[in-house]
Amino acid sequence: MAMQNQSNKVLSAALVETADRYWLRLCEVWPEATTELSKVQQQELMSVFALSDYIAEQLCRRPEWIVQLFDGLLDDIDRSQFDSELHVQLADVTQEEQAKSVLRRYRNLQMVRLAWRDFLNYTPVEESLLDLSSLAEALVIAGRDWVYQDMCKQFGTPTSAEGKPQPLLILGMGKLGGRELNFSSDIDLIFTFPEHGETVGGRRAQANQQFFIKMGQRLVNILDQVTVDGFVFRVDMRLRPYGESGPLVVSFSGLEDYYQEQGRDWERYAMVKARVLGPWSGYCDELHDLLRPFVYRRYIDFSAIESLRKMKQLIAQEVRRRQLTDNIKLGAGGIREVEFVVQSFQLIRGGREPALRQQSLFGAIDTLYSLGQLEYLAVDELKHSYILLRRVENLLQAIDDKQTQTLPNNDLDWQRLCVPLELNDETQLREQIHHAMATIHGHFNATVGGSDNHEYNDHWSSLVWNIQQDEDALALLQEQQIEDEALWPMLSDWRQTVSKRSIGPRGRETLDKLMPKLLEELFNQSTPSLAFKPVSNVLDKILTRTTYLELLCENPGARQQLVSLCCASPWIARELANFPMLLDELIDPSQLYDITSIDDYPSELRQYLLRVPEDDMEQQMEALRQFKLSQQLKIAAADVTGVLPVMQVSDHLTFLAEAIIEQVVLQAWHQVSERHGVPEGTSPSNMGFAVIGYGKLGGLELGYGSDLDLVFLHGHSGAGSTNGPRSIDNSHFYLKLAQRIVHLFATRTTSGELYEVDMRLRPSGASGLLVSEIEQFGQYQLTEAWTWEHQALVRARFVFGDYTLAGRFSDLRGQILQQARNQTDLAKAVRDMRIKMRDHLLHVEPGQFDLKQSAGGIADIEFIAQYLVLAYAHQHQELTIWSDNVRIFEVLADLELLPVMHAQHLTQTYCWLRDENHELTLQQLPGKLPHHTVEQKTDAVIEIYNEILQP
Template identity: 80%
Template sequence: MPSQSNKALSADIQHKAESYWSSLKIQAPEITSLPPEQQLELQQMLGLSDYIAEQLCRHPQWITELFDGLLDEVNRSDFDQELHQLLADVTSEESAKSVLRQYRNKQMVRLAWRDFGNYAKLEDSLVDLSSLAEALVISARDWVYQDMCKQLGTPQDANGNAQPLLILGMGKLGGRELNFSSDIDLIFTFPEHGETHGGRRSLDNQQFFIRMGQKLVNLLDQVTVDGFVFRVDMRLRPYGESGPLVVSFSGLEDYYQEQGRDWERYAMVKARVLGPWTTYCDELHDLLRPFVYRRYIDFSAIESLRKMKQMIAQEVRRRQLTDNIKLGAGGIREVEFVVQSFQLIRGGREPALRQQSLFGAIDTLYSLGQLEYWAVDELKESYILLRRVENLLQAIGDKQTQTLPDNALDWQRLCHSMGLADETELRGQIEAAMTKIHSHFNATVGGSDAQEQSDDWTSLFWNIQHDDHADTLLQEHQIEDPELWPLLSHWRDTVSKRSIGPRGRETLDKLMPKLLDELMGQAKPSAAFSSVSNVLDKILTRTTYLELLCENPGARQQLVSLCCASPWIAKELANFPMLLDELIDPAQLYDITSVDDYPSELRQYLLRVPEDDMEQQMEALRQFKLSQQLKIAAADITGVLPVMQVSDHLSLLAEAIIEQVVVQAWHQISVRHGVPEGTSPSQMGFAVIGYGKLGGIELGYGSDLDLVFLHGNKSAGQTDGDRPIDNSHFYLKLAQRIVHLFATRTTSGELYEVDMRLRPSGASGLLVSEIERFGEYQTQEAWTWEHQALVRSRFVFGDHELAHRFSEIRAAVLQTQRDKVELAKSVREMRIKMRDHLLQVSEGIFDLKQSPGGIADIEFLAQFMVLAYSHEYEALTVWSDNVRIFEVLAELELLPVMQAQHLTQSYIWLRDENHELTLQQLPGKVDADLVKDKVDTVIDIYKYILEN
C-alpha cells in the first residue's frame, strides 16, 4: 500500500473493519494465510469502504486477484478488450446483464481500493473511472447491435453502408473526469436514414435505433441481483423526455440550429463521441461545433452562465442543501463554470480551447494568457481537493452524493485516506478551497459579492428602544404614519422571542434597515410593512432567504412593490418562500414566458429533477406552476398584460402541466402493467378535454380544472406488461393516477383542484369514457345544461386522431336542431337555479359572477345562441371562448353589432374587476352603482333573448 499503511486506524474504523473481517473469514478462511502486510491492508480497506467490504464478502475470490497484480497500474485498454471477450459468446440479455455488472463491480472495487490507498493521483483515478464506464457502455452497445442485427437485419443508408449507433458522452464522462458513483448522461444518434436489410422485414433505421437504445439503457440501468452498471440519464437529448430516444445527424443539426438553448451549449462543451474513433465521429463533432462555439468572441455566454448558476443556487435553497461541495458557493460546479465560460467566450477563435477536459482547458487558458499562473494554481489545487473528497465520499458506499458526512465514522474514513488529523483540519481545507474558488468565480462569472452598508437613519430606527426617539426620527424625515412604529416595535419584540439562531438574527439586523428604506418610499409604510412582515414571518428560520433579500436590492424592491400591489401575491410569497428566488432579477420576473413556450419551458425545468424521483417530479411541477403564476400576476398588476392575455397565459400554463401529469401517470402505470397494443408515450390513445374556464381559455388565479377523460381503445385486449390488465381497466387506472397527481399535496401545495363532474353521467359515471360512447351519451342522454357545458369545451391534450374525432362529435351535438322556445326555457331555468343556489349579496352590492347582468348571464347568452343557431351556422361551433363567439354572432348578424360589442366589453370589464379583486384577496363583489350602466344593458339583452 503506497501510503497510509502505517497510520493507525481510529477505533470506529477498526471496529467496522473487524466486523467485516469476521464475516469474510467465514466466507473465505484462506484470507488468514495471506502475508501480514496484505492482511493489514485488506483490513484497512474493509474499514474504509462499506462498498469494498460488501463486494468482497460476496466475491472473496477477487482478493487474490487484487494482490496478484490488479492493484498495479491500470491499463485502460484492457477494459474494452476483456469486456468484448467476456460478451463474445453471450446469447441472452440476462447473461449480458450479469457479465457487465460483475465486471463493473470487480473493477470498481479495484479502483476504489486504489483511491483509498493513494495508489494514483486524482487525475488518473478520474480517467480510470471514465475509461471503465466508456468500455462498459461501448461493449454493451456492440453486443446489443449484433444481437439486434441477427434478429432484424442491419440498418443501412441509401448506398448500402451499415449505419452505427453513435453515443455522445456528456458531462464528466465526456471530459474523462467521471466520479466514482456518477450517473452518465448520454445522447444517441446515427448518421443517415434508411432501412434494415437482412431481416424478415425491413425496418426504418430510426425505429431500429430507438429499439436498440431502449435495450441498451435497460442493459446498463436496470437493477438486478448484481446491482446496475450505471444510472443512465437520457434527458439531455433534443426535446428532452418528450423527444425521440434516437435522432439522426440531420435531426440533431436542425434542432441545435433552430431550438438549441444556452444551457445546451454549456452541456455540449464536454460532449464526446464514445468508443473507437471513426469518420462518423469527426462528422458529428464538426456538425455540433458551430452551435457550441461562435465564430466571434461571445461575451453573452457570461450572462447565460450567471443565470445558470443562479438557477443552481435557487435549487440549493429550495432543497435546503448544506455542506454540498458540488453545488454550494465555491463548489465543484463553480470551477467548471469559470473554465467553461472562457471556452464558450473564446472557443470560436481559439481552437485549442475546444476540448472536453477541464484540466486540459485550464492549462490552455494559462498558455493563452487568459488566466494568471496563481489563479490556475489555486483553481486546480482547490478543484483536486474537492474532487478527491467527492470521490472518496462516493466510494464509501457507492452512493451518488456530494454532501459532507453527517457522522463521525465517515469523517474519519476521509481523514485517514487523505492523511489528515481530524474533521476540523479537513473542513478547514475544504472551506479554504471553496473560498478561493468562489472569489475566482465572482471575478469571472458572478460579479462582486460586496454588500452595501446600511448606516443611514433606518438602521437607527430599527434599533431604537424608546417610542419618543422613534417619533423624532419619523418627524425629521417627514414620515407621517403614526401606525408604523407601534407595528414595527411589536413585530420586533415578537421576533426577538423566536429561535432563529445567531446567523439568522445577524442577517435580519442587516436586512431590516435596507427593507425599511424601501418601505419608507410607499404611500403608507405601515400598510406596506404589515403585508411584507407576513412574508418575513415565514422565512425567519430560513436564513438563506433572509440573505437573498439582504444581498439583492432588486429582490427587496420587488418584494415591497408586489406585496403592496397585491395581497394575493403577498400570501403566495408567504406560503411558498421559494418564490422569492423569482424576485432576484426584475427583468426576468417581468419577462413572462411566451404563450407557446410553456410546454418546452416545463420540459426544460423538469430536466433538473431525477427522472425516477416521482416525489421531486411532483414538487417540481408545483414549483413551476407557482413561479409562472407569480410572473403572470406581476405582469398583470403592472398593466403589462391585459385580462384577456392573463387568462391565455394561465390557461396555457395549465395545459403544459396537464401534458406532463399525463406523461408521468402513463409512465407509472405502464411500468407496472405495460400498455395496450399499438400505444406508446407519443400515441397513448388518450385525450383530456377541458371544460368551463379552461375550455373557454379563461382561467383565473386559483381556478380549478373541469376535465373529462376519453380514450379511443375499443378492443377487449390486455396490456403487454408483467401484470397485464384489460385495456379499459388500464385507462381507468391512468385516469385515477392523473387525478391523484393533481390532488396530492406536497411542500408546494396542491397542483390544481380537478372537477370531473362534467363527465358522462356526472359523479356516478366512469372516470374515463371511450370516445364513441361519449358521443352516444351526448347525442342520446345528455341534458341541455350538459350541451351548454359542451359549448365551453375543447381538446387540450392527446392524440391527433382523438382531437379530430372529439371536434366532430362536439360539432355534431352542437349542430342538433332544437326548439328555440324550449331551449330558452331550459337555459333560463338552469340560470335561475344557479342564481338561487350561489347568489348571496346584501342590498346595494353586485356579485360580479352571479348577480343579474353579471358574468354568468353573459356566458348563458353565448351558450344559448350557439345551441339555438349552430344547425344553421357551423361557424358557431368553432370557438369555445365567449369573446370570439360574440364576434361570430355579430358577423352572422344573429346579434346586432352594438349588442355584441356591449356584451363583449362588459364581459371583459367584469372579468378584469374579478381578477383585480382576487389579487387583492377580496371577494368578487362591488358596489352596485359602479356597474349599473353596464349591467342594465346586459339585463335588457338577456330578457330580450331568453325571456321573450
C-alpha cells in the same frame, strides 16, 4: 502487492466493529477466507470492509472476486482492457437478459476494484476519475454493439441512400464527456446517426430513424433497468433536442437544424463537454465539426458573460430552493463553480483558441494558464480545491454506491472519509473543505463579477432601525418629513417580536444590514405603514432562512420589487410569504417582467425540470409546483403593473397550466409503464390517451387559483394487455394512469398543491370511471348525457395527448353539439339549471353583486352562449369550432343569430366582469362589488338573457 500508498491510520472502534460484522458474514459464505488469505490480505480486506458498505456487500455476495482482486486486479489498470474483455464476454450471448447480467456483473466487479483502490490510496483522484469514465464508456459501447448486432439480425442493417451502413453514435455529455465521471453518477447521453435511409437485409425495410429509436430504447433499458444484479448506469436522455418530448434519436441533419435554430445558452454549456464515445471514426469528426459552430463562436464572445451571470443566479437559486446545506457540488464554492469558471473562459475564447475546445476540465485549466488567461496562483488554488472536493465526492459515493454530494450526517461516515484522506476527525476535514470552497467562490465571483454588496451609506435609516426611545424615533422621522404616525409603533412592535426569535448570529447580523436598506425603500412609499405590514409578513417567514435575508440585502432590485409588489397586491404578498423561494424571481426586474411568451411554456418547463434528477419523484413534483408558482408570480407582477393587458392574463395562465399537464401526464406514464409496461403500439409520443379541458381551462379563461376541470379519454377498445413485467389489461393501465395523474396534481409538497382537479364532468360524474374509452364517451354523450353536460361540452377542448384522439374528440364534440333540439325544451332545461345553480351558489348581502352568480353576471352570459350554440349548431357547424365565449359571440353575430349590439355588449361586459374578478383576486377580496357600480352593464345582460331564454 505494494502497500506503501495505503494509509497507516488506525481504525476507530466503530469502524472495526463494522468490519467485524462483514467479516463474519463473509466467513459464513466462504469459510476458507481465513486459510486462503494471508494476514496482510485479511488486514487489507478488513480495512475496505470498514470503509465501504458497497464493497463489503458485493464481496459477501461474490467472495470468488476477492481472490481475483488479490491475484492482480488491484494492480495498475489498463483501461483498454475494459472494452476488449466486455466484447469477449458478450460475443456468444444471444439473450438480452443474459447480456444485462454480463454487463452488471462486470460493472460491479470493476467498481469494487476502483473503490478499493480509491479508499486505500492506490491512485490519485484524477486517475480514478479517468478509470471510472473509461469503464462507463466501455460498458455503454459494449451494450450498443451487442444491441446493434442483435437488431441487424432481426431487422437488417440501417443503410444510407448510397448503400453505406449507418452506425448509432453516442455523445457522452457532462462528466462522462469530460472523462471525469463520479463513482455513482448518472450518465447523460445523446443518440444520433449520420444519414436517413432504410434497413437492408431484413424481412421488410424499416426507416433508419425508426430502427435507431427502437435500438436506443433497448440500449437504455439494458443499461438502466434494475435487475437482481443491480443496474449498469442510470441513463439520462433529457439533454437531447426538445428534451423528453423529442424523438430519442435524430440524424446529424436534425441535430444541426435544432442547434442552429433553437439551441439555448444552457445547451451551449452542455455541449462544451460533449464527446463521441467509443472507437473514433470519420463520422465522429463529422459530428464534432457539425456541433462546433454552435458551441464556439468565431469571435471573442463577450455576450456569453451576461448569460453566465444568469446561470450563476440559477446555481444560487437552486441551492436556496432545494434548501441544500453541506452540498459540495451545488453550494457556494462547490464543484459546479469550478466547472463554471473554466467553461466560461472556454465559451468566451474557444472560438479563437482551438486549444480550449476540449472536454477535460484539467486539460482546459492548464490551457488557460498557458494562454495567460489565468494566473499560476489561481490555477494552483482552483486545482487543489477542486481535487479535494472531487476526492471527497468520490469517497462519499463509494461508501454505498449512492449519488450524493451532501456531507455525512453521521459520525461513522465522517470517519470513513477521514481515513483515506489521512485526517484526524470531522472538524479537520470540515476546515479543509470550508477553505477549499471559500477559495473557489472567490475565483467564481471574480470571473463574472460578485454581488452588489457595497457598504450601505444609510446613516438615518440605520438610526431608525437601531433607535430605542420612541421620542427620538418620532423626531427623526419628522425630520425626514415622514408623516405616517402608524409606522413607528408597527416597526417598534415588530422589532421587539423579532428580538425574541431564535435566528442565529449570522441571521441577526444580516437582518441588521438589511433593515436600513429596506426602510429606505419603504420610506419612498406614499404611506409606509401600509407597505410595512405585507413586507414584514414576508420577512417573518424568512427570518430563519439567512440565505433569503442575504438575497434581499445584496440585491437592490429585489428589495424594490418586494416593496412595490406587496403594495400593489396582497395576493402577491401572500404568495411571497408562503413561498419564499419566489424572492429569487425579484432579483432582476427586467427578467421578472419579461414574461414567458405564450408558446414557450412547454420548453421553459422542460428546461426547468432538467435541473432535477429524473428518478427523484419528490423533487420532480416539487419542481413542477415551483415552476407554476414562479411563472404565476411573473404573470401577476406584469398584470398589476400594467405590463400585461388583462385580456392576456388568462391566456398565459391557461398555457402555463397546459405545459404542466403535459409534464404531469409524461411523469405518470413513466411511473405506470415502468411497473406494468405499455399497451402495444404506444409510447410517450403516442399514448392512445387524451386530456380534455372543460370550464375555464376549456374556454382559455383560467384565473389565479382556478381549478382544472378535466376528462380523460383513451383509444384502446377490446382485449389486449401491457408488455411489462407485471402485465395488466389495457383499460386497467389507463385507469392507473389517470389515478396517477390525479395523485400528482393533488399531492401537497412544501410548495403546496399543484392544481385542484375536478373530474365531475366525466360520464356519470363522480360515480363514473376515471377514464373513458373514446367511443363509449361519444355514445354516452349521444344517448345518456343531460342538457347541462352538453352545455359543458360547448366549453370543452382537447388539451394534451394523442393527436388521433384529438381529431376523433373534435368530430364527436361536433356531432353531439350539432344534434337538432327542440328550442322550447332546451331553453327550459338551460333556465332551470341556471336557477338551480344560483339557488345553490349565490350568497350575497343586499346591495352587493356577485360577479359570477348574480343575475346579469358571468354565469348568465356563459349560459346565453351555451344555449345559442346548442340551439343553432345543427344549422351552423361554425358554432362548434370555438370553446371560448368571446369567439362564440363573434360567430353568432356574423351568422346574425345575435344582434351585433347584443354580441358586443355581452362580450364587453363579460371581459369587464372577468377583469374585475382578477383585480379582486389580486387584492385578496371576494368577487363582489356594490350593485350600483355594475347595474348599468348588467341590467342590459338581464334583458338579453330574458329575451333569449324566457318563454
